[in-house]
Structure formats: structure tokens, C-alpha cells
Amino acid sequence: MRRILVVDDLKENRYLLQKLLEGYNYTVETASNGVEALEIARKKPPDMIITDSLMPK
Numbered sequence: 001m002r003r004i005l006v007v008d009d010l011k012e013n014r015y016l017l018q019k020l021l022e023g024y025n026y027t028v029e030t031a032s033n034g035v036e037a038l039e040i041a042r043k044k045p046p047d048m049i050i051t052d053s054l055m056p057k
Helices: 011-022 034-043
Strands: 003-007 027-031 048-051
Touching: 003 011, 003 034, 011 027, 027 034, 034 048
Parallel strands: 003 027, 003 048
Antiparallel strands: none
């Protein structure tokens, strides 16, 4: 199954994208900032990353 990493500092945006993508049978992981996203991506690289371009970290 394809894995997507969703990165956004707003919890609501992460939740909406996660539910939408899971409806299309994607496995979705989420991160609240760039540092967390890099840690997740290093451990298990996703097939795609969807990210907010304006985040605190």
C-alpha cells in the first residue's frame, strides 16, 4: 500500500487530509512540523509528502 506523509502545523488540516486519503486506500502518517516529518521520513521513507509551506519549525 502507498504511504503518504502529511505535514501541517494545524491539527484540523492533518486530520482532514488523513481521512480523505485513507478513503482512497492510502496509508497516511502525519507530522506537526518539519523536524518531526524528517524523523518519520528517515525511519520509513514515504512514497509522497504533502506539506504546508508555512510552519514554525
